[in-house]
Amino acid sequence: MSRIELRSLSKRYGQTLALKQVDLTLEGQKIVGLLGRNGAGKTTLLNLLTAKLHPTEGTIAIDGEPVWENDAVLGRVFYMTEANLHPGSLRVREAFQWTAQFYPGFRTAYGEELARRFELDTSKRVKELSTGYSSIFKAILALASGASILLFDEPVLGLDANHREMLYREILANYIEEPKVVIISTHLIDEVADILEEVIIIDKGRVIRHQPVEELLESAYAVSGEASKVDQYIQGRNYLSEERLQNFKSVIVVGGAVDRALAKSLGLEIGRPELQKLFIALTNSNV
Amino acid sequence: MRLDFDSEQPIYIQLAEAMEDDILKGILAEETQVPSTTELSVVLKINPATARKGVNLLVDEGILYKKRGVGMFVARGAQRQIKKKRRAQFYQSFVVPLLAEAQKLNVSTGEVIEMIERGLPDEQD
Numbered sequence: 001m002s003r004i005e006l007r008s009l010s011k012r013y014g015q016t017l018a019l020k021q022v023d024l025t026l027e028g029q030k031i032v033g034l035l036g037r038n039g040a041g042k043t044t045l046l047n048l049l050t051a052k053l054h055p056t057e058g059t060i061a062i063d064g065e066p067v068w069e070n071d072a073v074l075g076r077v078f079y080m081t082e083a084n085l086h087p088g089s090l091r092v093r094e095a096f097q098w099t100a101q102f103y104p105g106f107r108t109a110y111g112e113e114l115a116r117r118f119e120l121d122t123s124k125r126v127k128e129l130s131t132g133y134s135s136i137f138k139a140i141l142a143l144a145s146g147a148s149i150l151l152f153d154e155p156v157l158g159l160d161a162n163h164r165e166m167l168y169r170e171i172l173a174n175y176i177e178e179p180k181v182v183i184i185s186t187h188l189i190d191e192v193a194d195i196l197e198e199v200i201i202i203d204k205g206r207v208i209r210h211q212p213v214e215e216l217l218e219s220a221y222a223v224s225g226e227a228s229k230v231d232q233y234i235q236g237r238n239y240l241s242e243e244r245l246q247n248f249k250s251v252i253v254v255g256g257a258v259d260r261a262l263a264k265s266l267g268l269e270i271g272r273p274e275l276q277k278l279f280i281a282l283t284n285s286n287v
Numbered sequence: 288m289r290l291d292f293d294s295e296q297p298i299y300i301q302l303a304e305a306m307e308d309d310i311l312k313g314i315l316a317e318e319t320q321v322p323s324t325t326e327l328s329v330v331l332k333i334n335p336a337t338a339r340k341g342v343n344l345l346v347d348e349g350i351l352y353k354k355r356g357v358g359m360f361v362a363r364g365a366q367r368q369i370k371k372k373r374r375a376q377f378y379q380s381f382v383v384p385l386l387a388e389a390q391k392l393n394v395s396t397g398e399v400i401e402m403i404e405r406g407l408p409d410e411q412d
Contacts, residue, residue: 176325194298
């Protein structure tokens, strides 16, 4: 069972505060989505979590131990970065052996099997791989690492539709076979929405939501219909975004129960927002 | 089994309904084993907790039952039970929206009945 704890975590780059006072506790073995717009602080958070960056303020602990200069703890975490961190002249096969040195639980046979299934040529040099195959290569290292915490930063970068599906399925199969913490940072929300159990939404360096996906979706609903009637409905209610098309209006209401009787009497439609729509509404800087 | 990810329904309810549909169609026969939550999760690309929640919904209703160490099976009488439940929902799920649409279009009740009667023989082809 893993426990990740971030306390009052801040990171400043010069004048920019990339993360602001983040408090976050992740417990148990789950697939978690780390969602945020570009520049929201997702990668900074992952870099801090794996001690690739030093926090300006605050603490990071995994299973109760600080991560900074703590190889024992970091050995339980595999971080698939968007950047390429392997020497380019290294061959894929050698990268497997190299990873096995740092991760004693590395499953070479499974890694090779994945390479076959994804048609990744293990005799190729890392620098010769296309963007898509570079992602596949890094994802395979993560899946085979045997680590109890897997962090994926934009894992499907450059992958075609078939390979994206294969990878999502493999992440699920891998998680079911060996339950672990899987954190997927991505902006492709629609694609990952259904494989997630929990989401963390970061906006401008702050964690604005952290809860089970189902609970988040149940906390909001969409109301649409004639604009003046929608306005009447949302009076005194907390709402996020609005889409307007002449006299038609659609609004996402957050919190509180649906007043079906009122909606019906006003001739309004009530719907369930998709995770992506809700995400956009929550992180839209115009609100 | 197919899920409509654009639906208004939570995924676990869609999964339960899709399994019910397969039972009604005989794709999942009574007293046969249904796919495991692992298979459902990986094939449908949904979180295993969601798959478990959907399956448990049917276990709670007695449509599926657990054989220890083997897996989930379709209960005897599941088809009949699903039909009974769906019949009870038929008015709300189909007749109410039908009448609402008819009203929007000024289609009279007589015309609606006429259309239903016209549709019936075709259905039996």
